[in-house]
Amino acid sequence: MIKIALIFPALSICLLLLAIADGGSCNTKEGGANKTPSQSNNKLATGAWGGQDIRLQVKDNGADIQFACATATIDEPVTLNSEGGFDVKGKFIAQRPGPTRAGENNSVAARFVGHLKDQELTLTISNLETKEIIGTFTLTHGGAARVKRCH
Numbered sequence: 001m002i003k004i005a006l007i008f009p010a011l012s013i014c015l016l017l018l019a020i021a022d023g024g025s026c027n028t029k030e031g032g033a034n035k036t037p038s039q040s041n042n043k044l045a046t047g048a049w050g051g052q053d054i055r056l057q058v059k060d061n062g063a064d065i066q067f068a069c070a071t072a073t074i075d076e077p078v079t080l081n082s083e084g085g086f087d088v089k090g091k092f093i094a095q096r097p098g099p100t101r102a103g104e105n106n107s108v109a110a111r112f113v114g115h116l117k118d119q120e121l122t123l124t125i126s127n128l129e130t131k132e133i134i135g136t137f138t139l140t141h142g143g144a145a146r147v148k149r150c151h
Contacts, residue, residue, distance in 0.1 A: 042080045043080065044078040054145060058078060062078070090110055092125060092134060093108075109129060110125055112124075120138060
């Protein structure tokens with residue numbers, strides 16, 4: 001009986017020490033409930049991001065974006081700052097219904113400003129030359145993209 005009485009306090013102390021060494025919470029480790037869709041190297045998580053009228057495909061070296069009547073590309077890694085934001089440049093290509101005419105160039109230099117909070121990415125795209133905002137979108141990693149193609 002004395003052996004059993006000594007084992008219980010010893011086990012309690014071991015479990016307490018393990019909890020303290022683990023930081024006291026299961027949700028703070030990578031893969032826990034507080035994890036945001038960013039990678040350990042401070043880049044926006046690769047893969048598909050979806051939202052209303054937008055589909056974003058993030059790659060290691062940039063991203064491809066589809067809209068209803070436009071496409072865009074980011075040709076540099078999307079690196080997050082300490083607040084979860086980014087500011088990168090790329091191209092925005094407006095499209096219209098019907099065939100593209102020979103010599104038609106609807107490409108403009110664009111600025112892509114984003115902010116990641118929890119599981120949600122807010123992305124604002126603007127014309128780099130005119131500073132006009134092309135659009136602001138809300139996306140989620142792995143979320144369904146609802147993009148209707150230009151007819």
